[in-house]
Amino acid sequence: MSTGKFAVVGATGRLGRHVVDVLSERGFPVVPMSRATGVDVISGEGLADALTGVDVIIDVASWHASDQEAATEFFRTATANLHAAGRRAGADRIVAVSIIGADKATAGFIAAQQVHEEANLSGPLPARILRAAQFHEFVGQLLDWRQGDVAYVPALPTQLVACRTVAETLVDLAADPDAAQPGPGVPVPEVAGPRREILSEVAEQLGARRGIKVVGVDGSGIPDAEIAAAGGFLPGPHAKLGGPTFREWLDARS
Template sequence: MSKVAVIGATGRVGRHVTDVLTERGHEVVAVSRANGVDIVTGAGLAAALVDVEVAIDVSSTPSFDKDDATAFFLASAANLHEAGRKAGVDRIVSVSIIGIDDTVTGYNAAKLAHEDALLDGPLPVRIVRAAQFHELVGQMVTWGTQGGTAYVPRMRTQIVAARTVAETLVDVAFDFDSAPAGMPFLEIAGPRAEDIIELAALYAGDTLSITPVTAPEEDRAIYEDGGLLPGPGARLAGPTYAEWLASEA
């Protein structure tokens, strides 16, 4: 049994990571503001990491603004490395997003900066790049709803369950060399490529009309032409979105 810190333990993926670790017999340290630890300021982090073997970082920020999100991720990466080094943490595993290498806007660009900051730190790091989570569909519909219409950005993605991502993060935490040769990360995605517009219609049913809108010009090709799809070495796992949606219902 190992002692594992889950950074962002109360979030969408963090809850699943905590469940998977517990099911596999590990001791979990839940690191979140709700538990008195602030990854951005570093308050409480050093104490939380005492005797921790591995830190799994699934922390996030609600801001999609590039500058705000980048500030969050750079601070969290620096604090995690510093506190982890002093506490004797052996390694860090962090979640990121498939296809962000050429992204220049918004949250995805901030995650790319986060990857760089983590990989530049003193502790060994592995990155798990995931496709968009199933829950994103409902969020996009909600965010874009005006009256009886939901305006949803066009996106091709191999959408994946948050639980599946959590299982992969834990796998990597205890098989640190499972990333492809020469690469600091592996990819996890769902079983097939899908169109967010079609999934939004499936989610909304007869309650809303779905109207596609274009992604930001700078990153339009990435979102609309398959730039977010996994590469040939990716790990693919179900359920499909339709299966997940049915189980949630």
């Protein structure tokens, strides 16, 4: 396992906080990188200083909205900047998180992840990708987007995963210098929760605790709803499954 220095891009985000925690708990030197620490992956401000002496870059920075065009531009620019700055700093490799089904998506934020993956794998630094299922925390976002007292949530299959589980798997991948780069015959590793569920039914569990009525809908208007309904965004047979179920995660937070 690697004993080098790790930089975490997007360190103050939902996933990034857990990645920093896992690295610290395992005794790895870690450099948290975000706009809050004076690093901007789009303008490049602060990148050179932050990456000084870094061996592995873990990229969990994400765009804040679902618009495909804006997200695509963010990932394209940020990835190019990270590779260029990382190469100048002498970093060994970069490890990025993506979403299960990114290779099948045709629209929306998940499709933007295709560009993220391609930009990493074609960049000057050796790259590794981890595709994750949607996070447990995503359910709360769906309820926050409601109109009035009712949340309309797609009744689509999902296999939600805890951020902490994704962070642990990502650090495992990043700390392994012998991990293979995805390519012909080498699938992109995946991580998902332990159980397949229906998104609207999971949302009902959280809605009941928040006093919000949840109504399941068919997904009309959702990007790639047909692909999702057919299981296109569920983990493959090679995926690592683990962590708490949504209810276990919810009970632990309560």
